[in-house]
Amino acid sequence: MSRPFPxxxxxxxxxxxxxxxxxxxxxAAWRAAIVSRDLQxxxxxxxxxATPITSxxxxxxxxxxxxxxxxxxxxxxxxxxxxDPVAECVSLAKKGLxxxxxxxxxxxxxxxxxxxxxxxxRLVRAPVLVVKQPARDSYRRVFAPxxxxxxxxxxxxxxxxxAGGHGVAVFHALAPADELVLHExxxxxxxxxxxxxxxxxxxxxxxERLVDSACSSEAHGARRESLAPIVAFxxxxxxxxxxxxxxxxELIVIGKRRRGLLADFxxxxxxxxxxxxxxxxxxxxxxxxxGAADD
Numbered sequence: 689m690s691r692p693f694p695x696x697x698x699x700x701x702x703x704x705x706x707x708x709x710x711x712x713x714x715x716a717a718w719r720a721a722i723v724s725r726d727l728q729x730x731x732x733x734x735x736x737x738a739t740p741i742t743s744x745x746x747x748x749x750x751x752x753x754x755x756x757x758x759x760x761x762x763x764x765x766x767x768x769x770x771x772d773p774v775a776e777c778v779s780l781a782k783k784g785l786x787x788x789x790x791x792x793x794x795x796x797x798x799x800x801x802x803x804x805x806x807x808x809x810r811l812v813r814a815p816v817l818v819v820k821q822p823a824r825d826s827y828r829r830v831f832a833p834x835x836x837x838x839x840x841x842x843x844x845x846x847x848x849x850x851a852g853g854h855g856v857a858v859f860h861a862l863a864p865a866d867e868l869v870l871h872e873x874x875x876x877x878x879x880x881x882x883x884x885x886x887x888x889x890x891x892x893x894x895x896e897r898l899v900d901s902a903c904s905s906e907a908h909g910a911r912r913e914s915l916a917p918i919v920a921f922x923x924x925x926x927x928x929x930x931x932x933x934x935x936x937x938e939l940i941v942i943g944k945r946r947r948g949l950l951a952d953f954x955x956x957x958x959x960x961x962x963x964x965x966x967x968x969x970x971x972x973x974x975x976x977x978x979g980a981a982d983d
Contacts, residue, residue, distance in 0.1 A: 700815070702730045702784040706777055706808075709735060709748050712789035712819075717752060719823035719969070720787035725760040726826055726852065727785070734777055737768040778811050787817045790963075805963060809944065809972050815846070818963060818970045821938065828854040831937035831968070833928045833958075836860055836894045839975045840943065841901040846973055847941040848902065848914055857935045859918045860895055861927040862887055884921065891919045925961035937968045943975040 705720035707713040717733060724731035735749055745753075745766050753764045769776045777786065790805055809816045832847035834840040847856045895917035903912045920927050932940055942959055963970055 700727060700729055700783070700785045702732055703727065704732045704734060704777070704781050704784050704786050706773065706786065706788040707733055707735045707749075709746060710789070714748070714752065715823050716787050716789035716819040718756075719817070719819045721756040721760050721762045721764070722823055722826060723785065723787065723817065723850070724762045726850070731756070731762050731764045732767055732780065732784075733764050734767045734769060734773055734780060736773055737770045774808065774811070777808065781812045781814045781816075783814065785815045785817060786812055787819060790818050790820050806960065809959075809963075813974055815971060815973045818972070820967065820969050826850075826852045827939045827969075828852070829935060829937050830854075830856045830939045830941060831859060831928075831932050831935055832856055832941040833859045833861070833924070833931075833962075834895075834898065835943065836891070836898065837945075841898050843941060843943045843973055843975065844899065844902040844915065846971070847939070848911065850939060850941070850971070851914065853911060853914055855916060856914055857916050857918055857931065857937070858895060858899060859920070859928065859931050860891055861924040862891055862919065862921050863924065864921055888919050888921075892917065895919060925958045925965075928958070928962055929965055932966055932968055939969045939971060940966055941971045941973060944972050945975045 703720045703724040705713075705717040707717050720731055720733075733749060733752070735746065745768070749766050753766065756762045756764050767776075767780065786808065788805060788808065805816070805818045809818075827850050830847040830851040832844055834843055844856070844858050847858075899912065899915045899917055902915070918931070920931070922930075928940070928942075931937070940962060942962055944956060944959055959972060963972075
């Protein structure tokens, strides 16, 4: 069993699982139970009722509540909602951690409006865990891409806590865009190498400070020996997905910064690509507005 999640790292007062009783959503509910156990916070299970007035809990929900208590010593509060549960979900997720499955939907509709997971991520001002893999036990291999801006240490600390003391790859991608000028002027290879070395040295120094900050706060509680800073060159989304594969990540922790209504509606392109193409579970963490976005 992993060590408890430091409460100050997220401030999560509870874990909320959104469930439509499908196999995928029940698997997400089991992941929520594991996270609830590790964070040592209560769990709520939000499901859709067939009728407006009913006090009867569906058999599948009742069975899950009993099994969660037996397997993980987690008390689950069922919450039935008639109609669309999204509005209720947005309200209940406040000060919590929302857990949901990644559904198979309409490709055209998702291209225009985003997947149901993306829409909830835009609406909810709380961390959202999108579950893709079978929920068996606590996360052990976590991949945390960062942008080196303010509050990235908070993101690292959350990844470290969910890893339960196991390894966390703290990753930053350096975009090759500013190398185009060197290519345009046919700069010699040694000039390109020197430029890359200078940029990598700068990023590595920033990464070390970020990791130290994630470990310095008692509230964050990250352990330095569990964090491995990594700097790479390339497109952010592509290098994140390649890093996920290389590190056999079970969870990707990625930040989302508020950038205004239109940007929030569209969601960051990097986040969208990671949500759509990753095989690992993805935790999207809202971060304060400061500096650039994940794009």
